[in-house]
Amino acid sequence: RPVVDISQVDKVYGNETRALDQVDLTVREGDFISLLGPSGCGKSTLLRIVAGLSKATSGEVKWWEQDYGVVGQPGRELCFVFQSPTLMPWARLDKNVRLPLDLKHVKKSESMPKVRDALTMVGLGDFEGAYPRELSGGMQMRASIARALVTEPSLCLMDEPFGALDEMTRNRLNDDILRLWKERGWTVIFVTHSVYEAVYLSNRIAVMAPRPGRIAEELTIEAPYPRG
Ligand code: ADP
Ligand code: ADP
Secondary structure, three states: OEEEEEEEEEEOOHHHHHHHHEEEEEEEEEEEEEEEEOOOOOOHHHHHHOOOOOOOOOEEEEEEEEEHHHOOOOOOOOEEEOOOOOOOOOOOOHHHHHHHHHHOOOOOHHHHHHHHHHHHHHHOOOOOOOOOOOOOOHHHHHHHHHHOOOOOOOOEEEEEEOOOHHHHHHHHHHHHHHHHHHHHHHEEEEEEEEEEHHHHOEEEEEEEEEEOOOEEEEEEEOOOOOOO
């Protein structure tokens, strides 16, 4: 069943910057798909269109075979993890992670167990009272992932979430993401310009090429070992 179905999507910024040119992509339930390619080839643009943060200039985007209105309904939650942590500096971790549930007016008694669960899942179970500045970059990124997890999304969009981190932290987080993907039955679209990361994480890779942005090649990976 397609979770996201994109056909013949163009994106033109202003009058001239053609960022996407006739992009087709079908993301199925359980896919871990990486968008791979050099800077400026349209990866973020495509992800933002899937997230509903940006509108395609032309073409069609369907979520669960419907229009964007279906997003947010039970079982059709999506989350977006940005390139950098984007935590509220004045709030402790529990409050930061609770934000998406607060916005949905979920009662505190109901949301707090979910917040603890999400923090534990990313290895920050002991830090719910900490402020972001007390944590390392990798921990802040993990907290951002916890905030994305707390709504129990079925579609998870990540825009180079580990780009700014050192290699060791990055590898560890890659393993965390794989574990969560397995445990949670997620569908993931993951933007990266690391071939290593794409091959390690995904079952499908869409290689994008710039000028204009298009999907130049689509690969399916048969992992020689069980992933995660
Ligand atoms: P990346 O996704 O490659 O890490 P960004 O998303 O920050 O980088 O930006 C990608 C490219 O889009 C950059 O070349 C940037 O200059 C350009 N860009 C981003 N926002 C705008 C804007 N509002 N107007 C013009 N160019 C922009
Ligand atoms: P990537 O994520 O692969 O680095 P982007 O999707 O950020 O690529 O950018 C694709 C192209 O669109 C680039 O040429 C970039 O400069 C341009 N671009 C991105 N965002 C904007 C924007 N908000 N306004 C104008 N041009 C943009």
